[in-house]
Amino acid sequence: MGGWQRSSLVGLVLAMYLLPAPAFAQTTKAGVVTTLEGNVTAVRAVMPQPVLLKFRDDVFLQDRVATGDQSFARLLLGGKAVISIRERSAVTITEVPGRSTVEIESGKIALSVARDRMVPGEVIDIKTPNAVAGVRGTVVVAQVTYRQGPGGVREPIAGVLVGGYGGQWITATELSRPVTDIGAGVFLALPSRVCGLLEVSRVATWMASQTAEQCGPCFKGLPSIADDITKITMDGDRHAYDRLRFRLGVINGRGACAHPDGVIRFVATAFRVFNHDVRRHLAGNHCPPGPQVLPLPSGENEGWR
Numbered sequence: 001m002g003g004w005q006r007s008s009l010v011g012l013v014l015a016m017y018l019l020p021a022p023a024f025a026q027t028t029k030a031g032v033v034t035t036l037e038g039n040v041t042a043v044r045a046v047m048p049q050p051v052l053l054k055f056r057d058d059v060f061l062q063d064r065v066a067t068g069d070q071s072f073a074r075l076l077l078g079g080k081a082v083i084s085i086r087e088r089s090a091v092t093i094t095e096v097p098g099r100s101t102v103e104i105e106s107g108k109i110a111l112s113v114a115r116d117r118m119v120p121g122e123v124i125d126i127k128t129p130n131a132v133a134g135v136r137g138t139v140v141v142a143q144v145t146y147r148q149g150p151g152g153v154r155e156p157i158a159g160v161l162v163g164g165y166g167g168q169w170i171t172a173t174e175l176s177r178p179v180t181d182i183g184a185g186v187f188l189a190l191p192s193r194v195c196g197l198l199e200v201s202r203v204a205t206w207m208a209s210q211t212a213e214q215c216g217p218c219f220k221g222l223p224s225i226a227d228d229i230t231k232i233t234m235d236g237d238r239h240a241y242d243r244l245r246f247r248l249g250v251i252n253g254r255g256a257c258a259h260p261d262g263v264i265r266f267v268a269t270a271f272r273v274f275n276h277d278v279r280r281h282l283a284g285n286h287c288p289p290g291p292q293v294l295p296l297p298s299g300e301n302e303g304w305r
Contacts (some may be wrong), residue, residue, distance in 0.1 A: 038072065086108040128142060190294070200274070219249040222260060
């Protein structure tokens with residue numbers, strides 16, 4: 001071998017040796033981009049700069065996928081799940097044997113899992129800064145929003161709604177245990193500065209108006225429950241509190257559909273989690289008006305594209 005060939009070979013080996021190790025790291029494909037609008041980037045372990053994603057681009061494990069303003073992305077994950085990422089959102093996909101995790105740093109996503117394509121024991125987790133939900137064949141919508149107080153301190157949580165307005169309330173400490181019954185797949189944290197009873201009263205009144213008026217539990221029972229909560233909230237009415245406890249017991253399971261059962265679960269678990277607020281109102285110490293956190297329809301349909 002000539003001297004120039006030996007020098008070139010030595011130079012090539014030396015250059016490969018001096019390259020950063022991540023440049024040769026094995027990357028594992030997590031999914032593919034099936035829909036994309038606007039500015040969507042991926043930050044990868046092997047690249048210091050964000051990569052602008054395009055239609056049909058591969059997405060790899062440990063990628064941090066971020067969407068900009070008025071941007072949207074939909075990813076197909078292993079042929080088993082579809083994740084829709086809304087604008088101003090950031091997610092990272094990781095995996096260990098039998099368990100994939102979609103970690104939401106900020107923003108809003110929807111995850112749809114095909115149960116028939118999951119093997120026994122396989123699960124996809126949605127992880128937020130304060131909750132983890134395991135998914136095995138449903139559609140879950142999750143949102144992470146940071147509300148910061150003076151000095152940038154994040155607010156304490158009074159309770160977490162799991163499964164939407166037909167779901168259940170749990171305490172912040174109960175988040176340390178796995179949450180299995182996620183209902184509609186919606187998680188919402190209520191900050192401590194908001195009165196849980198006031199928020200529950202608003203939603204219960206709206207839910208009572210969303211009936212088909214075809215059976216007594218819906219037509220009569222739900223408005224009576226909403227009225228009792230309003231009297232407890234506004235007047236500290238202890239008789240209304242006793243009536244409410246009775247109604248929650250006799251109406252549950254008696255409707256022609258499951259709508260009354262969902263409302264009762266929502267209310268009953270709220271009175272457990274926000275017991276401090278309930279006792280304060282019953283004692284005549286009403287909470288001052290505050291921000292309305294639990295969303296109600298405003299007439300506009302946001303929809304998932």
